[in-house]
Amino acid sequence: MQTIESGSTVDINQKKRQLNTLQEEELRTTPARSDWRGRYALGLIFIDWIVGLAAASAALALRFRGSNTETFLLDYRLLTLVFPLPWIAVLALNRAYESRHLFVGTDEYARVVRSGLGLTAVLAIISFSFDLRLARGYVIIAVPMATVVDVAARYVFRQLLHRAWSRGDRLHRVILVGHAKAVADMSRRMRHESHHGLGIVGACLPPGTHSEPAKGLPPIYGNFDQVAAAVTEAGADTVVVLSCPEIDGAELRRLAWQLERDEIDLIVASTLVDVAGDRTTIRPVDGLPMLHVEHPRLKGSARLIKNAFDRVGAFLLLLMFSPLLIVVAMLVRFGAGGRGPAIFRQERVGKDGRPFVLYKFRTMVVNAEARLQELRNLNDSDGELFKMRSDPRVTPVGRWLRRLSLDELPQLMNVLKGDMSLVGPRPPLAREVAGYPDDMRRRLVVKPGLTGLWQVSGRSDLSWEDSIRLDLTYVENWSLAMDVAILARTVSAVMRSSGAY
Numbered sequence: 265m266q267t268i269e270s271g272s273t274v275d276i277n278q279k280k281r282q283l284n285t286l287q288e289e290e291l292r293t294t295p296a297r298s299d300w301r302g303r304y305a306l307g308l309i310f311i312d313w314i315v316g317l318a319a320a321s322a323a324l325a326l327r328f329r330g331s332n333t334e335t336f337l338l339d340y341r342l343l344t345l346v347f348p349l350p351w352i353a354v355l356a357l358n359r360a361y362e363s364r365h366l367f368v369g370t371d372e373y374a375r376v377v378r379s380g381l382g383l384t385a386v387l388a389i390i391s392f393s394f395d396l397r398l399a400r401g402y403v404i405i406a407v408p409m410a411t412v413v414d415v416a417a418r419y420v421f422r423q424l425l426h427r428a429w430s431r432g433d434r435l436h437r438v439i440l441v442g443h444a445k446a447v448a449d450m451s452r453r454m455r456h457e458s459h460h461g462l463g464i465v466g467a468c469l470p471p472g473t474h475s476e477p478a479k480g481l482p483p484i485y486g487n488f489d490q491v492a493a494a495v496t497e498a499g500a501d502t503v504v505v506l507s508c509p510e511i512d513g514a515e516l517r518r519l520a521w522q523l524e525r526d527e528i529d530l531i532v533a534s535t536l537v538d539v540a541g542d543r544t545t546i547r548p549v550d551g552l553p554m555l556h557v558e559h560p561r562l563k564g565s566a567r568l569i570k571n572a573f574d575r576v577g578a579f580l581l582l583l584m585f586s587p588l589l590i591v592v593a594m595l596v597r598f599g600a601g602g603r604g605p606a607i608f609r610q611e612r613v614g615k616d617g618r619p620f621v622l623y624k625f626r627t628m629v630v631n632a633e634a635r636l637q638e639l640r641n642l643n644d645s646d647g648e649l650f651k652m653r654s655d656p657r658v659t660p661v662g663r664w665l666r667r668l669s670l671d672e673l674p675q676l677m678n679v680l681k682g683d684m685s686l687v688g689p690r691p692p693l694a695r696e697v698a699g700y701p702d703d704m705r706r707r708l709v710v711k712p713g714l715t716g717l718w719q720v721s722g723r724s725d726l727s728w729e730d731s732i733r734l735d736l737t738y739v740e741n742w743s744l745a746m747d748v749a750i751l752a753r754t755v756s757a758v759m760r761s762s763g764a765y
Contacts (some may be wrong), residue, residue: 269276276666278383297765299501300434301366304425305361305366308360308366308418308421309352311414311417311418311421312348312351312352312355312490313352314346314416315352315413316347316348316352316414317347317348318413319345319347319405319407319409319410319413320343320348320410322405322406323344323401323403323405324340324344324402325340326401326405327401327402327405328340328402329398334748335381335674340402347362347406350383351379351383351410354379354383355375355376356378357382358376358379358382359473360372360375360376360379368423368460368461370738370745370749372418372422373418373419373745375510376411376414376415376417376418377411379411380407380410380411382406383407384403387403387407388403398534403550403586408526420733422713425461429461432463435461435462435463436462436529437465437499437500437501437502438462438463438465438500438548439465439466439467439468439485439495439503439504439713440466440468440482440506441468441488441491441504441505441506441508442467442505442506442507442508442533443469443470443506443508444469446506446508447467447469447482448507449479449483450464450504450533451467451480451481451482452480456730462502462504464482464484465482465498465499466482466483466486466494466498466500467481468484468485468486468487468488468490468491469484469487469488469741470487470508470510471487472596473557475553483498488510489521490716491503491522492523495528496526497524499578501528502527502528502543503528503529503530503531504532504533505519505530505532505533506533507534508607516532528720534555537586547548560739560740560741560742561742561743562710562739562742566743566744569744570685570744570747571685572680573682573686573744573747574686575679575680577624578676578677578680579680581645581676582680585673585676587692590706592606592665592670592673593606593607593625594606595661596625596626596627596662596665598662599661604629604630605630606626607623607624607625607674608623608624608626608627608628609621609623610622611694611695612691612692612694612712613691613693613694613697613712614683614684614691614711614712615709615710615712616698616708617705619694620683620684622675622678622683622691623674623675623677623678624671625662625665625673626629626671627658627661627662627671628657628658628659628662629657629659629663644702659695668758672714672715675714678716679714682711683710683711684711684713685710685711685713686713686714686751687713687714687715687716687746687747687750688710689707689710689711689712689713689714689716689718690712690713690716690718690719690735691712692712695751703736704732704736706739707736707739709739710738710739715748715749715750715751715754716734716735716738717734717735718731719754719757720750720754721734
């Protein structure tokens with residue numbers, strides 16, 4: 265059985281590599297695509313108009329159900345028809361249609377929420393200033409409903425775009441500019457994650473570099489002086505400049521002038537590793553743009569809100585899943601192949617290195633820890649974490665629980681106790697922490713999570729290096745909007761059973 269599963273894993277990885285190769289070939293042979301971003305923005309406007317009209321219609325039906333005042337109702341029917349216009353206007357004022365806020369990240373959704381709050385404030389001010397008898401029930405229903413439904417609709421619309429990206433459609437055709445090592449590293453990271461919309465069609469390396477494509481490098485179109493020609497030859501629409509000393513401010517400005525004629529996008533990759541844009545601010549000093557980096561939000565009122573969100577969320581989830589928890593506990597306790605206690609307790613390392621007892625449904629035989637040493641040489645992970653795709657210690661019930669991530673549900677008790685958060689880095693074992701380099705200890709400044717970026721980005725299929733990078737990214741750029749987005753993506757990851765073993 266183990267040999268068969270290993271073979272199927274190799275087949276899957278081989279198919280992934282073949283798919284990446286086919287996408288790269290398609291990018292090299294397909295002519296430059298027309299700008300789809302304008303059509304995407306028009307699609308969002310249409311969605312917002314439908315959502316606004318639907319929310320206002322629902323408010324009309326719920327607030328004035330059974331009312332017989334025709335003149336009064338006529339005014340609100342007209343308001344219902346007009347409501348999508350101010351809704352779209354306030355979204356536009358909040359820049360919810362600008363490309364730089366769309367496609368990836370949570371900024372788009374945050375702007376929709378701010379638009380809902382802004383429209384509520386505007387309606388309240390207008391009603392008070394002109395002494396309009398605007399029904400509060402109508403506003404209370406229409407605006408929050410429009411906000412919530414619009415966030416959901418935009419999320420679905422974005423997922424359709426991401427699926428197109430994963431097929432190699434609607435990608436920005438990118439020329440990378442930088443040293444070979446940086447180009448190879450960026451190429452590897454972009455191939456691993458498809459939700460960025462960037463398809464690499466070529467690269468420009470420093471003068472004197474061997475021009476033949478090497479392992480991990482895309483086709484080479486020339487050196488730093490030939491970027492504009494490379495864009496034309498490759499049919500590219502985007503240039504990404506990686507950090508290199510040869511391209512200083514003056515060179516970058518001249519490159520921008522060359523690309524401006526054909527409206528080619530210019531992106532400069534920051535050397536700030538895994539620091540999100542909302543932590544950086546450009547502050548000009550005597551004509552020199554200075555990049556100010558804010559410290560991550562590790563303390564203060566935002567963390568108090570996160571703690572409250574965690575405790576309340578864990579309590580509600582425990583109530584909702586309580587019947588399922590009882591059924592699973594019975595299956596684990598009396599299931600075939602692994603009779604024993606339903607709950608597995610293990611010491612893990614939490615915030616600031618403090619140990620705590622983690623709860624999980626038991627998925628292995630009772631003496632699993634004693635048998636670990638004999639399996640050490642079969643570790644499928646490339647780091648401190650021990651993982652086996654076909655671990656003989658896992659019970660039949662446990663394999664099913666792991667596939668659906670149901671074994672993690674008792675950790676809601678850890679969240680309720682304050683040992684963990686709903687979202688955060690993976691809770692490590694003490695022996696893993698003992699092998700951490702200094703940078704990796706940064707992940708211990710926050711509580712570990714029931715889910716996190718590591719889970720929604722591949723789970724056990726990730727390399728040790730990638731899982732740590734994602735944990736550090738979360739620590740450095742945490743926000744409540746990010747937590748909500750990760751929780752939503754967790755549902756999708758669990759349904760796909762991606763990387764679960």
